Amino acid sequence: xxxxxxxxxxxxxxxxxxxxxxxxxxxxxxxxxxxxxxxxxxxxxxxxxxxxxxxxxxxxxxxxxxxxxxxxxxxxxxxxxxxxxxxxxxxxxxxxxxxxxxxxxxxxxxxxxxxxxxxxxxxxxxxxxxxxxxxxxxxxxxxxxxxxxxxxxxxxxxxxxxxxxxxxxxxxxxxxxxxxxx
Numbered sequence: 001x002x003x004x005x006x007x008x009x010x011x012x013x014x015x016x017x018x019x020x021x022x023x024x025x026x027x028x029x030x031x032x033x034x035x036x037x038x039x040x041x042x043x044x045x046x047x048x049x050x051x052x053x054x055x056x057x058x059x060x061x062x063x064x065x066x067x068x069x070x071x072x073x074x075x076x077x078x079x080x081x082x083x084x085x086x087x088x089x090x091x092x093x094x095x096x097x098x099x100x101x102x103x104x105x106x107x108x109x110x111x112x113x114x115x116x117x118x119x120x121x122x123x124x125x126x127x128x129x130x131x132x133x134x135x136x137x138x139x140x141x142x143x144x145x146x147x148x149x150x151x152x153x154x155x156x157x158x159x160x161x162x163x164x165x166x167x168x169x170x171x172x173x174x175x176x177x178x179x180x181x182x
Contacts, residue, residue, distance in 0.1 A: 002054055008166055009158040010054060012077060013061040017147045020060070020086065023068025026095060041100040044069060048076040048101045052177075055170045057161055061154035062086045062128070062137070063147055072099060075106035078173065080136065081154045082128035083143040088136065094123035109180060111135050 001007050014020050024044070032040060051058060051073070060066075060074035062082040071088050074080050082088065090099045090107060098104070099120065108116035111134045119126070128150075132140035139157070141149045161169060 001056075002050075007056055008169075009056055009161050010058045011061055011151070011154045011158055012051075012058065012073065013148075013151045013154070014063065016064075018064035019070075020062040020064050020066040021070030021073050022065050023070045023072075023091075044072075044101045048072055051076040052102070052106075055173070056166075057158075057169060057173060059154045059157055061148075061151035062088065063143070063150040067091050067125070068099070069101055072101040072103040072106070075103055075110060076101075079138045079154075079157065080131075081139045081141065081150045081157065082131055082137045083150045084128040084140045085143045086128040086131075086150065087125045088128075088131055089123060089125035090120050091123045091125065093120060107136075 001010060024040075029037065029040065057079065058077040059079045059081060060077040062074055062080060064083070064086055066074050066082075066086060066088045068091050071090055074088070090103045092099050099107075104116075104120065107119065110116075111119070115134055118124070126134075126136075128137060128140035131137040139153055141153045143149045144152070
C-alpha cells in the first residue's frame with residue numbers, strides 16, 4: 001500500500017460481525033517463552049508503526065469490540081469511526097500485561113495523559129459514544145441492522161478525502177505526525 005500511487009485512503013474493517021479486533025490470542029501467548037513474547041511484541045509494534053507511517057490517511061471502522069491490540073490497531077490509524085455500541089479498551093492490565101504495540105504513547109496523544117492513565121490503569125471498556133466524548137474517535141454512529149454502520153460512515157469520510165489534492169493530503173499527514181513528535 002505504501003508504494004501504490006493509486007491508493008489514496010485505507011479503511012480498516014473486520015470481516016467478523018461484532019468485532020473490530022479482539023487483540024492478541026492470550027492462550028497462544030501463554031505458551032510462548034520470554035524470547036518468543038519479546039519477538040511477538042516487537043513485530044506487533046513494528047506493524048502498528050508501519051500502519052501509522054502509511055503516507056495516505058487511514059481510517060479504523062470500529063463496528064464492535066476493539067480490545068487490547070485491537071484498540072492499538074485503531075490508534076495507529078489517523079481517524080477512527082465507531083458504532084455507538086462498540087466496546088473499546090486497553091484491557092491489558094486486567095490480564096497482568098501492558099499495552100505493548102504503541103498504545104501507551106498513542107492513547108495519551110489522543111485523549112490526554114490523565115484519561116489515558118485512567119483507561120490503562122483500570123482496564124475499563126468504553127462504548128463508542130464515550131469514546132467520542134473524550135476524543136478517542138472522530139465519529140460515533142448508531143449501529144445498523146447489517147452491523148456495519150461505522151464502516152459506512154468511514155467510507156463517507158474517505159469519499160470526502162478523495163477529491164482533495166493527494167500531495168497536499170500526504171504532506172498534511174506528514175507535517176502533523178512530525179509536529180506531534182517535536
